[in-house]
Amino acid sequence: MKKLSLLAGVLSLAAPLAFAQTSTWIPDKAHSGVDFSILHLSLSKVRGHFGNIGGSIVMNDADISKSTVNVTIDVTSIDTGVSQRDSDLKGPNFFDAAQFPTATFVSTSVAKSGGGLTITGNLTLHGVTKPVTLNVEGPTGPVQGMDKKQHQGFSGTTTISRTAFGIAAKFPSAVVGDDVQLTFDLDVAKQ
Numbered sequence: 269m270k271k272l273s274l275l276a277g278v279l280s281l282a283a284p285l286a287f288a289q290t291s292t293w294i295p296d297k298a299h300s301g302v303d304f305s306i307l308h309l310s311l312s313k314v315r316g317h318f319g320n321i322g323g324s325i326v327m328n329d330a331d332i333s334k335s336t337v338n339v340t341i342d343v344t345s346i347d348t349g350v351s352q353r354d355s356d357l358k359g360p361n362f363f364d365a366a367q368f369p370t371a372t373f374v375s376t377s378v379a380k381s382g383g384g385l386t387i388t389g390n391l392t393l394h395g396v397t398k399p400v401t402l403n404v405e406g407p408t409g410p411v412q413g414m415d416k417k418q419h420q421g422f423s424g425t426t427t428i429s430r431t432a433f434g435i436a437a438k439f440p441s442a443v444v445g446d447d448v449q450l451t452f453d454l455d456v457a458k459q
Contacts, residue, residue: 293325293420293456295339296413300454302341306430307445316357320345323372325422325456332407337375337387339452344369362436368394373402373452387424396433400426402452410458418458425451 300321305313320342328334343365346357358365375389376399385404390397402424410418428448430436436444 289328289330291327291329292459293327294459295321295323296419296455296457297321300456303451303453305449306447308443310442310445314348314353316346316348316354318342318345318371319347321454325454327420332385333378333380335375335378337373337378337389339373339454341371341373342369343371361438363394373400385422385424391428391433393428393433394435398428398432400428402426413457415457420456420458422454422456423451424454425449 297320302318302321303315304318305315308314318341321339322342323337323339325338326336343363344358346354346363346365348354348357357363360366371391371393373389373391375387377388379386379388381403384406385402387402387404388399389402391400403426404422404424406422407420408422409420413419426449428450429446430444430448431441431446
């Protein structure tokens with residue numbers, strides 16, 4: 269009986285340590301975003317920005333490869349610097365933001381890679397889910413932000429096919445390139 273009591277005591281002390289190994293980090297909306305670039309008329313790249321980013325990163329402090337990433341992108345926040353183009357991109361020929369107002373990235377694996385990370389996951393965009401791999405610089409920090417919380421930074425890149433996600437399917441790649449370069453820049457605050 270004493271052994272069971274001792275074991276129960278040890279487990280009750282170890283339980284808080286197990287919980288302490290993870291921390292939750294939320295994107296700082298003022299300093300996070302997703303940028304994209306795509307070839308236009310086979311001549312030059314058009315660049316844009318999604319500025320309303322949500323979600324969370326659950327960081328395993330003992331083993332980063334056991335961490336998870338869940339990012340939500342507000343598609344209606346698209347900004348290319350040209351309001352008419354932004355309206356067109358939100359419309360049914362491109363993102364169809366009325367029907368698909370958000371995009372999400374949910375990690376399936378996190379691995380150390382050189383000085384950064386490789387994060388594989390599922391990107392859901394325009395109602396279509398496809399696996400993608402982000403090559404990530406970071407985490408950088410942590411540093412204390414003006415909100416008195418610890419902040420870390422991540423910058424991840426990937427390239428996707430717009431036609432694989434059913435975006436602008438009516439347009440040939442000579443008009444709107446197929447490859448879209450994405451850059452996720454996240455400043456995340458510890459909760």
